[in-house]
Amino acid sequence: MKTVDFYFDFSSTNSYFAAFLLPEICVRHAARVRWLPLHLAALFRDTGFDVMAMPKPKARYLWRDHQRYAEWTGLPFRKPSRFPIKTATALRSVLAAARMSAGGEADFAQAVFRAYWEHDRNIAERSVLAEEATRVGLDAEALLARSDDPSVREELATVTARAAERGVFGAPTFFIDEEMFWGKDRLDFVERQLARASGDEAFPVHSKMER
Amino acid sequence: MKTVDFYFDFSSTNSYFAAFLLPEICVRHAARVRWLPLHLAALFRDTGFDVMAMPKPKARYLWRDHQRYAEWTGLPFRKPSRFPIKTATALRSVLAAARMSAGGEADFAQAVFRAYWEHDRNIAERSVLAEEATRVGLDAEALLARSDDPSVREELATVTARAAERGVFGAPTFFIDEEMFWGKDRLDFVERQLARASGDEAFPVHSKMER
Numbered sequence A, B: 001m002k003t004v005d006f007y008f009d010f011s012s013t014n015s016y017f018a019a020f021l022l023p024e025i026c027v028r029h030a031a032r033v034r035w036l037p038l039h040l041a042a043l044f045r046d047t048g049f050d051v052m053a054m055p056k057p058k059a060r061y062l063w064r065d066h067q068r069y070a071e072w073t074g075l076p077f078r079k080p081s082r083f084p085i086k087t088a089t090a091l092r093s094v095l096a097a098a099r100m101s102a103g104g105e106a107d108f109a110q111a112v113f114r115a116y117w118e119h120d121r122n123i124a125e126r127s128v129l130a131e132e133a134t135r136v137g138l139d140a141e142a143l144l145a146r147s148d149d150p151s152v153r154e155e156l157a158t159v160t161a162r163a164a165e166r167g168v169f170g171a172p173t174f175f176i177d178e179e180m181f182w183g184k185d186r187l188d189f190v191e192r193q194l195a196r197a198s199g200d201e202a203f204p205v206h207s208k209m210e211r
Helices: A013-028 A040-047 A056-073 A088-100 A104-117 A126-135 A140-147 A150-166 A184-197 B013-028 B040-047 B056-073 B088-100 B104-117 B126-135 B140-147 B150-166 B184-197
Strands: A003-008 A032-037 A173-176 A179-182 B003-008 B032-037 B173-176 B179-182
Touching (some): A013 A032, A013 A056, A013 A104, A013 A184, A032 A104, A032 A150, A040 A150, A088 A126, A088 A140, A088 A150, A104 A126, A126 A140, A173 A184, A179 A184, A179 B056, B003 B013, B013 B056, B013 B104, B013 B184, B032 B150, B040 B150, B088 B126, B104 B126, B126 B140, B179 B184
Parallel strands (some): B003 B032
Antiparallel strands (some): A003 A173, B003 B173
16 A cells, blocks of 8 residues: 655645545555644744745735635635644644544644634634544543643654755655655646556546647 | 736746646636746845755655656656756747737747756757757847847846846746745646636635535
């Protein structure tokens, strides 16, 4: 069974879209998603990237683009009132969820994405994370306690450092083996790669242009 | 008949891909392409963007990504040995070509894109531009003379300034009426917009996700 490594941060709009589109792709190709919370703020601190340094026309355009993408996918995306937002606790909670329940991290991560990108909730607040944990059937108190565990803090730093070593510079980023794909706009390439790996001839792997 | 405004610069890899993919899309939807040379260096000078300030892992990834995209589209893309490259003369030559022959700018622009992104030619040199002009049946000497005309210089500055006014911050950028699309990764949205405009029901305009 193929695995797609999925590096995401809740602060990333494109990670939100990928968090719902990627699992559907994986189901179609009998692959599994490995949910890897990535602390973008820490990654960007090291690479010197500043998300707020974006030219205004580009920022304006990107919101419009997200809106169109939401319309196309049917995902009920809404621009949050708090942006950017601190996500370290939420990311550590995903790691805690994985330790508490196999697969629990997937449901919890999707719930947190929805809370922020659909319901404009403040996911920097522990009470909001607790509500989302309860919603997906996790023990909220245990989850939050665990998210503060030094070994969980270390795991977030390790996942992020390992991502940087593999060449990750933004989110979402996907890996199939060591082939890296950046951005929700490469989900079609992720899908082709999975189709190719499973020898699924029915899926078109390329469309050669006539020259 | 719908028109797609196509802002491009020869220094932009993604403009190269769009220069061949967009005309095919327009043929399918009986639309026309308006070729609008955009002086990215001048645009970036005003917005403070520095293409060479990109983190190394990102630059490395993007070349790999271009390679995959080339494989998928069948376009014989090759990483040029000179990058970035000065494009002002080449861009002005496109405007000169348009004045000399209706549609001549399309053939000439595609020829210059091929010269740089397929054949590693130095398109900053007038002799190379002259060869490409001849290849597409234009009077090379007249074209280069015309490209130096003060009114052509002014036109390049005007097209670029107008683009900035419309919200353009990079290339390729497409407009259908005042709806803006940035990047070759939005050519599918351009196609959907054209299909919608022409009432072509056969083309899927969205794929609603089940939630």
